[in-house]
Amino acid sequence: MANIHDVARVAGVSISTVSYALSGKRPIGEKTRRRIDEAVRELDYMPNAAGRMLAGTRTRIFALTAPLRSDTYAPAHMAFVLAVATAARKYDYDVLLLTEDEATDGLHRVSSSRLVDGIIVLDVSLHDERADLVRSLGVPAALIGVPADTEGLVCVDLDFEAAAGLAVDRLVDAGHRSLALLGHPPMVYERGSNFPMRFRDGFLRRAADRGVRASFSMVEKDAPHVRTALAGVLDADPAPTGVVVHADEGVHKAVLEAIAARGLSVPDDLSVIAGVPTFDTSGFTPPLDAIPLIPADSCTRAVELAVQQLDGTVEPRVELVAPKYRDHGSVAAPRPGS
Amino acid sequence: MANIHDVARVAGVSISTVSYALSGKRPIGEKTRRRIDEAVRELDYMPNAAGRMLAGTRTRIFALTAPLRSDTYAPAHMAFVLAVATAARKYDYDVLLLTEDEATDGLHRVSSSRLVDGIIVLDVSLHDERADLVRSLGVPAALIGVPADTEGLVCVDLDFEAAAGLAVDRLVDAGHRSLALLGHPPMVYERGSNFPMRFRDGFLRRAADRGVRASFSMVEKDAPHVRTALAGVLDADPAPTGVVVHADEGVHKAVLEAIAARGLSVPDDLSVIAGVPTFDTSGFTPPLDAIPLIPADSCTRAVELAVQQLDGTVEPRVELVAPKYRDHGSVAAPRPGS
């Protein structure tokens, strides 16, 4: 396999000229550049990664630590992993995958050995040991998700409060005066990430700000529970006319089935918005308005922030990505008199 | 950050002695070793990855190319990715993740730049350009899945024919004389991987060998189709008393529901086996016998074969992993007289 000396020899220049020509870090004469390009092509030369890593200041590799916990929804998880890898490539970075059982040891290993330039931390829980490790390692890192203690960390996440606010606004603007939030099972609020709480709080706060009634219920995943919970919610007086669902895909479907089973139609009898789904709600029956959690958004920003840290100019921060509303026709004005 | 010279100085030895002490590639005197260990601990020394890669013959990184196609079942995909990463760590290897859009370019890049020692190819389709690329690159590689042309390649996969044979044997041994296979939708057999065909062929061949009747139907994913397809299959004369399902999770559940809806009970009226599920069938109602596709099995073997290629001793081959039967009580003798 050809190395930089081969290219230099064939092109009749020095290796430093070859290096500069390839990196573009200094201007190269027209003819020289052409001869080098030709030699590179002729020899099918590609710079050796190890040589580059050792001489340069960058490895051009990020570690990605992505635990797969039992409560992880695999399709979303996969989407985040791919979004990070895709974003990294835009900056000429590769992604080294660290698994759950290697979480802390692996981070230690790849950063101490300088295998990676930085770390992207996925699926951050409230008390995540990886957050503490990243802090103590002092290595460039970006977390996707917000831990309890964000001191000294760079975090990126969807603005779940604003997302909930957006849902409330949409419903209130359409004329609804009584809203309900169907949330995850209690277990989800007790441990794990904090975004379900942030969504709930954003919902209740915005409803209060707008002066409308709002209820919040936690719903177990199985269809019978969903039916019962929905019945309880809709039998309230005054009955909510706008419902926001923040739960997993199955619960969304079960909610829609339960609504249909009650003889109600969306959006004529009831307006429904999907909270922050990681799945597509436009194919549901009926299609559901949504404020989706878009992996590419947070992941791209996280990678960007990691890259910027290498140039040494990023203050610790929590950056919240603005939510976007996707209209699929599941919100309408409430029935007159309801 | 400390380097090998620091360790050598603190320990009062040469850097080569430090290197050998850490690699264990030559015997080191008792006291010397202790002094080195102490220096390493004191300085929190960890060898620099780039230095190691450049001087040594290994990068200790494998590339993992894992496309996420539209017909990919994310949980299974994720499980394979994690199984590769976990297996790699056992050999002190890290895994670099290559995404779909980088499939061939990425493979070219990481192997030409010698960033990786080898490649693990996941989710191999019948005519997979990555297979051709791996062949032409001549880089150590192990494919998980079997492409149409395996010339010069090292492939690992579950023995789907044997898996189907196992299912047939189990049913025939229990006394069944008429079997049915409910397979994937036609689209799956037309393109993509070849394992559905291998399972189907294994099923039909073993049934013929054992001298029992066997039918094969392709089933669309939606519940109504599943009901119709099941009805068609069970109304045959003589009606099958043993059914093997090779489809995705939703279809399995729909099949069980359709069976229950017909007033039939498993295994008393009908014996049912899940083909090669990537999901857990022991929590189904009723729990289903299965011959599962176990990611760790093929992935561990693939990593092993990739590692062995670095020592230069692996002939091209297709290695099929033996299937295992998991009994959950969904197979019984057919009703007398049926």
Add this chain to the structure above:
DNA sequence: CTGAAAGCGCTTACAG
């Protein structure tokens, strides 16, 4: 059992 030294393939001041 241990050390001095070459060399892996680059990048980047330094010099012209």
Add this chain to the structure above:
DNA sequence: CTGAAAGCGCTTACAG
């Protein structure tokens, strides 16, 4: 606009 050379941090023959 270009080159000679040092140096990144290791591994590994070579030598004793």
